[in-house]
Each structure stands twice: as C-alpha cells, then as structure tokens.
Amino acid sequence: MSLTPEHRIKAFIDLIKDQPSVFLPENRIDLEQQIDKFPEDVESLSEAISAWCLEHPDILIALSDKPDSMFGSTPRKQMGPGESNPKPKPEDYKTNIKNQMRESFPETTPEATKEQKPPDSSK
Template sequence: MSLTPEQNIEGFIELIKDQPSVFLPENRIDLYQQIDKFPEDVASLSDAIYAWCKKHPKILSALNDKLDSMFDSTLLGKQKGPAESNPKPKPEDYKPLLKNHMRESSPETTKEQKPSDSNK
C-alpha cells in the first residue's frame, strides 16, 4: 500500500510525539535546523522528511513501524483509532507542528515538567 504524503508527515509527527527516545540529541538539533529548509508543499515536505530519515536508519525503521501501526491496508489508507475524528492539519501547519513537537518531546522539556528527585 502506498501512503499519501499527508499520512507520511502525520506518521513522522506521531513518531516524534510517541517515541522521542529514538531521536538522539544530535538528530534533534539537525532536524530542528533542517525543518526551516524543508519545502512548503506537502509532497516535497514528505520527500524531504523521508530523505532525512534515510540518513538515520533507526529513525527510518521506527517511522516505518509507526506508519504500519497507524495505517492498515485493510482500511484502504484510512487512519485507525481515535485520531480519525481529529481535524486534519492544513499543509502550512506541518512545519510548525514538526518544530513544536520536536521542542515538546526534547529531554530538556520533559525534565522540566517532571519534579526533580533531589529528595532521594
């Protein structure tokens, strides 16, 4: 089954949200810097994300697994689960979404949200 560019981008965003540990700190920095250079149109953005992932085999493998779990060929390309009712992002929203999720999922951000265990 061939996924749409939108599905590929949404899968990558979900990977960032759900599996931030797959991104090493240097991957995060590189991706965050590259996002601004990525094209605006959806198909080209999807291609740019895929090309970036090809340079990082563990991330590419995790993305393929994420896409497989999100999109089932028996559903003919429809996303399964509760996300079906979520409104689809507009094409111009993808790059800001990528940056926001990269920021939110970074270890520094998640550390700040958790109470310190200095009492131990």
C-alpha cells in the first residue's frame, strides 16, 4: 500500500505520541528547532519530515514500522456517520505536530524550561 503524504504526517504524529522514547533529547531539541522551518503544504511537509528522519536512523526505522500498524491490517470503513473526524486542513499539520511534541516531550519545550528557572528576585 502506497502511503499518501497525509498518512506519512499522521504516522509521524502518532510516533511522537505512542513512542516518545525513540526521540533522544538531542533529537527532540533538533525537531523543536527545525519544525518552524518545515513547509506548510502537505506534500512538502511530508518530504521535510522524511528528510529529517533520514538524519535520525532510529526514528526512521520506528516510523517505517508505524504505517503498517496504522493503515495496513485494519479496515478504516467501520466508523458510523457521527464517528468520523473532519480531515485536518494542510496548515493544521504543523500545529498538530507541535502540539503533540508539547504533550509528549514536555521537558524540551520552552514553557517547561521557563518553569524550571527560579523567579527573578531583583524585581
């Protein structure tokens, strides 16, 4: 089964969610720094994710196993009319990745770093 760019992006988001331990701390920081430079359109974003994963072999291996479990064996047509989720807009994919990163890697996000600093006592 040939995966669409949307499936690749979704697999990457699910990898962050389901296997955050695959991402070493330096990978998390690198992804955090690179994500804003990734393009918005779906096909280019999918290619940018693939290129980033090529630089991180452990993540690439985990990602290559992900689509098989997500899209390969179980049919997706079993949802009723009220159960289907709307398809994300192309510009939402990067936001979805960032949100999942914040949820799965809280220690590498700027917000978590700020919370760990002591309050400024000079005020």
